Amino acid sequence: MTSRRNFLKTTGAAGVGLGAASLSGAAHAATTSGARYSGPHKMPTGVKLLAIRHADGSDGLGVVTDKGVVDVKAAAARMGVAVPLTLDELLQEGNADGLMRVVADARASGSNLVDESKLTHGRLFAKPNKIVCVGLNYRQHAKEVGMAPPRVPPLFNKYNNSLTGHNAVIKLPTKDISTKFDYETELLIVIGKKARNVSEADALQYVAGYCTANDFSARDLQLELPNGQWMIGKTLDDFAPIGPYFVSADLVGNPNNLNIETRVNGELRQSSNTNDFIFNTQQMVSYISKFWTLDPGDIIFTGTPQGVIAGYPKEKQVWLKAGDELVSSIEKLGELKFKLA
Secondary structure (H helix, E strand, O other): OHHHHHHHHHHHOOOOOOOOOOOOHHHHHHHHHOOOOOOOOOOOOOOEEEEEEOOOOOEEEEEEEOOEEEEHHHHHHHHOOOOOOOHHHHHHHOOHHHHHHHHHHHHHHOOOEEOHHHOOEOOOOOOOOOEEEEOOOEHHHHHHOOOOOOOOOOEEEOOHHHEEOOOEEEOOOOOOOOOOEEOOEEEEEEEOOOEOOOOOOOHHHHEEEEEEEEOOEEHHHHHHOOOOOHHHHHOOOOOEEEOOOEEEHHHHOOOOOOEEEEEEOOEEEEEEEHHHEOOOHHHHHHHHHOOOOEOOOOEEEOOOOOOOHHHOOHHHOOOEOOOOEEEEEEOOOEEEEEEEO
């Protein structure tokens, strides 16, 4: 754990609301002109969203309702209205009114509704401006790896190449690159408004919602290369599965009291609650915003609880391998499932 210790010391030792609104003429023109939405920026509320993998391989936005999942792309094409077609667009452009107009119409007409069990999930996020990660953020996890709780949140990053979705298959690198693979189920914070130097008291006002995520890790790359290569160990292709849902903040309530679990091939490996955070959601958002602007659509991995393989005694460390099936679950946010190959 020497490299891990050095790194951490140096870094800081669901129903749908239907408040539909009319779209402006400029927004309607965007549907056919390709121009970006330029109306008022609003965060989504009262929604549970997923990503639909379409037949052409593209990922589109789906809204979970009691009548089925609204295929937003299909509904918008039928109605001829401006609407965000992906979660990235929804968060970055802020066209929540356009989304809810489509949802209201689909519910009323019964059109463009899909059975969730029959759709293929895609990536919720493809191009956030920033992916920020907080390390060593659960008290019991710090204890299991023999480290003192950090004084400030230790920060690192992932890149967009690591983003994947629910039911993904992560193709592991060849054995000459890495062999020590580990899970880290984490609450994902999704930013909904531009945040710069915000106070802890105001921080939750900038959060659009939350997801279940896994900061999948190659421990030999992260901890055993000279000086510890956290970036390499954390951001290989598809090493950031997220899903199956984005749930708006108003439906989640207190993010600092959610049960969190990991299962590997059906065996419970992690079981905790976000009330074991060292730095809670407000503190993380406030702290990060002191150093750079957080933009709508930015995402924050918040650390993992005890139970990771890296925290086992060395003689009991059995690393993940091709064929393993993992389930990451967080209360109110659903079960993220993925396989290794």
